[in-house]
Amino acid sequence: MDVEADLSALQEYLEVEGIDGYCIDDDATDSDQRYVSGFTAPDPYQTVVTGDGVHLLVSGLEYGRADADANADSVTRRAAYDYQNLAAEYGRYGAKIRALEAFLADHDVESVAVPRNFPTGTADGLRERGLTVTVEPDGIVEGIRATKTEWEIDRIATTQRANEAAMATAEELIAEADVDDGVLVHDGDPLTSERVKEEIEITLLRHGCGLDETIVACGADGADPHDRGSGPLRADELIVIDIFPRDKESGYFGDLTRTFARGDPDEEAQRRYEVTERAFEAALETVEAGVTGAAVHDAACDVIEEAGYETLRSDPSTETGFIHSTGHGVGLDIHEEPSVSPAGGELEAGHVITIEPGIYDPAVGGVRIEDLVVVTAEGYDNLTDYPVALEPVSE
Amino acid sequence: MDVEADLSALQEYLEVEGIDGYCIDDDATDSDQRYVSGFTAPDPYQTVVTGDGVHLLVSGLEYGRADADANADSVTRRAAYDYQNLAAEYGRYGAKIRALEAFLADHDVESVAVPRNFPTGTADGLRERGLTVTVEPDGIVEGIRATKTEWEIDRIATTQRANEAAMATAEELIAEADVDDGVLVHDGDPLTSERVKEEIEITLLRHGCGLDETIVACGADGADPHDRGSGPLRADELIVIDIFPRDKESGYFGDLTRTFARGDPDEEAQRRYEVTERAFEAALETVEAGVTGAAVHDAACDVIEEAGYETLRSDPSTETGFIHSTGHGVGLDIHEEPSVSPAGGELEAGHVITIEPGIYDPAVGGVRIEDLVVVTAEGYDNLTDYPVALEPVSE
Structure with a gap:
């Protein structure tokens, strides 16, 4: 094995x-x-x-x-x-x-x-x-370990399939919730971060995956990239969902983030979503064997800074804006080589990396969009097949 | 915290x-x-x-x-x-x-x-x-770490409550299954070890606990104490269920084993169940601060050897009979100090230990019965509240 x-x-x-x-x-x-x-x-x-x-x-x-x-x-x-x-x-x-x-x-x-x-x-x-x-x-x-074999890429892709199923469960819960006094309501109870996480975990379990933690973070919670989220989910606010399951048999991780908002998110939230999506696409377009992780990170920073938000590149002490690196390797560890950050060296074919820019501010909430891709000689193969959209959709 | x-x-x-x-x-x-x-x-x-x-x-x-x-x-x-x-x-x-x-x-x-x-x-x-x-x-x-505070004992007891709920889920599935050509059938499909484990895990998850592995082992599988079990569960055979979840918040483990049989287990299987239950009770009766883990282990061995089965005490090379130690400490690790084995030193008030004798033979299957107790000056408090019976019961 x-x-x-x-x-x-x-x-x-x-x-x-x-x-x-x-x-x-x-x-x-x-x-x-x-x-x-x-x-x-x-x-x-x-x-x-x-x-x-x-x-x-x-x-x-x-x-x-x-x-x-x-x-x-x-x-x-x-x-x-x-x-x-x-x-x-x-x-x-x-x-x-x-x-x-x-x-x-x-x-x-x-x-x-x-x-x-x-x-x-x-x-x-x-x-x-x-x-x-x-x-x-x-x-x-x-x-x-950073350079994956075909066998390993298949294992990671399998975990990412389970991950997409879990994300769909979460998106559906949010899409189908009623809104009562600004709070999402499901089956008569407030739809909480905890409830969504439980359904994510059950879906993963039925796909042979486990996870220690997952992020379903609404509003200001989502503006702290390390906050797991808690309590009732609210309408009109950004909800960051970041799932990183591990296949119980193979041990290989997947990683996927989407951001949703029910109701009527304000214009600034929508703008940040659009900028993040553009940064995400710019970073993806840069990925290719021979390009450095630093260059991919720079591509995301360029878009975000041009839109007027801070990054750790424009201000190393900023606590709002783009306050983490663009990505990391994924395999038997959820965080492993290579780094897609200012310190990131040359990407090689077979590297499996996340691309996950985000923009954060407690006053507005958090946005993050993340796919998992394998680096190739010509660019990348996306191991993720999940729509990018702010408005949650029920299947 | x-x-x-x-x-x-x-x-x-x-x-x-x-x-x-x-x-x-x-x-x-x-x-x-x-x-x-x-x-x-x-x-x-x-x-x-x-x-x-x-x-x-x-x-x-x-x-x-x-x-x-x-x-x-x-x-x-x-x-x-x-x-x-x-x-x-x-x-x-x-x-x-x-x-x-x-x-x-x-x-x-x-x-x-x-x-x-x-x-x-x-x-x-x-x-x-x-x-x-x-x-x-x-x-x-x-x-x-072996000597637990009241706070720790409460945490372990909380995990054991979740564990009992998970065991009840498993027992109920087995009790309610139909029998078709010697195989347990649930909702038209063979009831497998994998299916029972999934339902155990979902129950634990709903109680805030996770687990990496669990044992649902039927027939010869159950005769190997390290076999996790797989495939359809069969009538008339011994089914060992051993669950060791961890509370996600506190990090403290629980541990619980029961053995069930649907239908008509043969006389030898029934006798082994009775002997194991007597060994379990004899070991429990010996538990008290100041007594050694070795003495508790001896009490279990005495009963099993008197009934005519081998133990590692009577034959260190035996591959059937009672082929493991009587118990171990449980806390932030599933296996920790103290040991309830030939090497086990003096038990102290506040030690939390399993008592889990068993009798194994591939030709007959395995029996194991396990509770989790806290050692006291006068004896023990049982942190487990779950009936001991071979025949599974649906609530």
Whole structure:
């Protein structure tokens, strides 16, 4: 299962630095671990990458599944290093270090590079037993992960399909609500942010996706890009809906934002929607392999600044206007490489990125429009198929 | 929000060892970080515990919320250490280390103890800048977390209420299914493990809880305690349902297992159910502050062995019978201290533990019965209110 990772850049690094192996000691909630091992387990396991390939050290409980499923050249169970007896003599931690040491020795590894988040307990334990442990400073695995295979793009597209279904559920609830005294009402009760989020989550669940958090933020709530939103949704106001689900099976995320308004949003709100949509389109038009993330971000800033709103480019301390970056990579993490921001380097074919400019002001509310696209040699393929419109429509 | 942690054991350790502070560098998915800081954030932040109290270093984005919500004696934003300029000069990692160094210096910390999973990148970075970094070997914070406050017990009980509602949903589906050619049928379709899990999850969601995985395992699937179960549920066979949701707001878990059978389970299956129920009751009767987890585990083993089944105590290599431990602590992690196993030390008032013996054999299926209880001076309070019966009942 999972992606067949091309780790040659990592292996080159090891060769150039004269380091024997690259080691990860984590559970599969660490996306580098999941990606490199092609395996998921709830408890920590150890992966070492050498010039020979990828090798896993797992508990007996996980061995059968790892041997069958992992993208590894070899899988070893800890029992091969007499783990139970070691645990009786040295405790679980002492046994873990000794089993890992023996496993590394079996793969001729005396020096290891490790990611920044590698456990200090393991690093110091190996050092005490004579191994050299060096932190790999450039995040090579994150760099490899940024470029998706066809298989990964299919997985992300599948999650985005579920995401569109969830957005449609939310849009329909808002479109069909009655308006009573300025508040949206559904089935006799005020339609709240919480209620819409619950229906989003149920739709995702029925499509095999989960999510930790989602944003349904009305009015001033929506003007803070990190506010999840709460309470009754109101007519005539901007409602930002940002959904970032994860497929439970594949682990790949989707990401989608739309902004709606029921009733009669004022002219300034409508204008901001139109400017955001133009910035969104300008950024999309810029996307192409070889262009920098910074250039894509600049394209969005140009439109927004020309329309008279601040950006972090025109005023680094502004708290209104366009106050975040244009996008980010999406994969096994919801935020990953590459960056579509002033710091964003060259985009490459196979990068999967969001394009999501927005304009914010507590006095007016927030607007954000976001699609998820894959960078190609000629431009991009849009992984999103969802209309862009301020007025919510019921199917 | 969150628990007011009693960190005196940690502060004593620092004093005895002559170490200035205890530092955590993680996001709130790390339960020690969440517990000690009384704060949650999706990106890593730094907590240091000194003799003076708990101090947080957070990004500007999180400062307002941390200052209002965290159980901290002080909250500092990274900008206080000129983080943006440091990042421009040294990169994000170099800036993080330098800001953390300055923050620690402000709290007179030149030597830090860290948990085993502390990032090696941060540890080595601080060491290069002259600080002493030592791994704290005993898991003192996990030990502190094992004893729950009244507030925490209320949170766990709330999650367990949601869990009971989810179990009732599952039981009802099974009770109301028709039987067609040995297979349970609901609304004309075979009632599958997947369908029951989806309804469990939707019920939990409506109660503010989420879960990553749940077990609905029929027949031979149920004989492997780690099998999540799949496919149509069958009549006359044992169906193990194990649900371990987490409250989205509080972060506290619940845990509940019942075993059901529709139709006519054979005599051996019924006998195993009765023996498991007796082992469950015997273990519960043993629970009391001052008794060891090992003694509680022994009480369950006694009943199961006397009935003629193997346990890991009678045969450490057995693959059938009672092949796991009797229970574990539950809190911000689904598996935490203390252990109710051969390695289990003295139970203390305020420990929240599962009691969950089971008997397994692929030829017969699996039985497991599990409640969640809080240890008291006189025995225990059961946080679970759910009938124990093999035959499923519809309300």
